[in-house]
Amino acid sequence: MAWGSNRASQWLAAAALLPLLLFQVHIDEYQTRFDKEKNPVRRAKLMDKLGDLQFEQIRADVRDDDLDRGAKVLDSYVDDCETAHKDLKGTGADAERKPDGFKQLQVSVRANLLRLDKMMTDIDAEERKPFLTAKKKLEDLDKELIHELFPRQPDGEARDNKKEKK
Numbered sequence: 001m002a003w004g005s006n007r008a009s010q011w012l013a014a015a016a017l018l019p020l021l022l023f024q025v026h027i028d029e030y031q032t033r034f035d036k037e038k039n040p041v042r043r044a045k046l047m048d049k050l051g052d053l054q055f056e057q058i059r060a061d062v063r064d065d066d067l068d069r070g071a072k073v074l075d076s077y078v079d080d081c082e083t084a085h086k087d088l089k090g091t092g093a094d095a096e097r098k099p100d101g102f103k104q105l106q107v108s109v110r111a112n113l114l115r116l117d118k119m120m121t122d123i124d125a126e127e128r129k130p131f132l133t134a135k136k137k138l139e140d141l142d143k144e145l146i147h148e149l150f151p152r153q154p155d156g157e158a159r160d161n162k163k164e165k166k
Contacts, residue, residue: 027053034080040087041101047084051077051108055115062119071130074116078134081109081141095148106145113138 030050037043054077061070088101095102116135120128147153 027057031076031080034084040084040091044084044088044101044105047081047105047108050080051112054080055112059115059119062122067123067127067130071134074131074134077112078137078141081105081138085141085145089148095145096151099149102145102149106142106149109138109142109145113142 027050030046030053034043034046034050037046054073057073058070058077061067061073084101084105088095088105093101113135116131116138120131120135123131
């Protein structure tokens with residue numbers, strides 16, 4: 001009987017790992033699509049789904065206290081966003097007139113910044129450094145994308161200076 005119960009526990013363990021393995025295959029599939037995509041707009045649009053998957057993985061890693069892996073996945077997301085942005089800018093497209101790609105990338109970055117803020121409350125202060133570094137890069141990218149999409153908006157510094165003069 002011990003053999004049967006051991007086998008049953010092995011099946012249960014395998015069944016518990018199966019969703020994690022399938023999830024990782026899904027991330028790898030989207031990462032491969034992103035890496036192979038030559039069209040910058042389609043590449044930026046892939047960031048929405050790829051980012052969702054990466055952040056689900058980061059959330060699981062934080063929950064499981066695997067912060068090193070979570071930070072690596074977050075760095076991968078940041079790198080993918082920066083690559084997509086660089087490729088979009090490389091087309092010479094005016095983001096204000098042709099926002100396709102820029103807009104989707106900005107929405108993904110903004111949504112995932114909010115997710116990151118929520119996750120960081122579950123991370124001890126002394127272990128947050130890699131997450132804070134990635135957050136800063138994403139905030140800078142978000143600001144740049146907003147400025148590219150809406151270049152006629154007053155600069156934040158100019159608005160702040162006007163408030164101080166009053």
